[in-house]
Amino acid sequence: MSNKRHKPEEIVQNLRQVDVLVGQGMMRGDAIREVCITEQTYYR
Template sequence: MRKTKYTVEQIIVHLREVEVLCSQGKTIGEAARQIGVTEQTYYRWRKQYGGMNSSDAKRLKELEKENARLKKLVADLSLDNAILKDVAEGKF
């Protein structure tokens, strides 16, 4: 089965669609199937993105990208630091 990648903005739109469908009397499972996802996926999305709007989602995406960049930077600097310590101690 092919895994579809949704953007955060698309997920938020889908969550709102499910809310509208549920207010019209459909069950969560029916509404989730109508937007093309499983009920489990809907609940996972709702837990992760439930209270967000589009600007919050964009900010989250930017923060996650910055966090990944900083983690890589810390890993590189830690490696450089370890190499310099080894050289200073004469373990080269």
């Protein structure tokens, strides 16, 4: 298990990318996996 800390810029970029994918009709869980983060990281 890695203890990678995401930089604030990476967090914002990932959240925006998930929003774009969800806006295109993708399920939220699939969009989260698509940007290579865990659901726990997304919701944190």
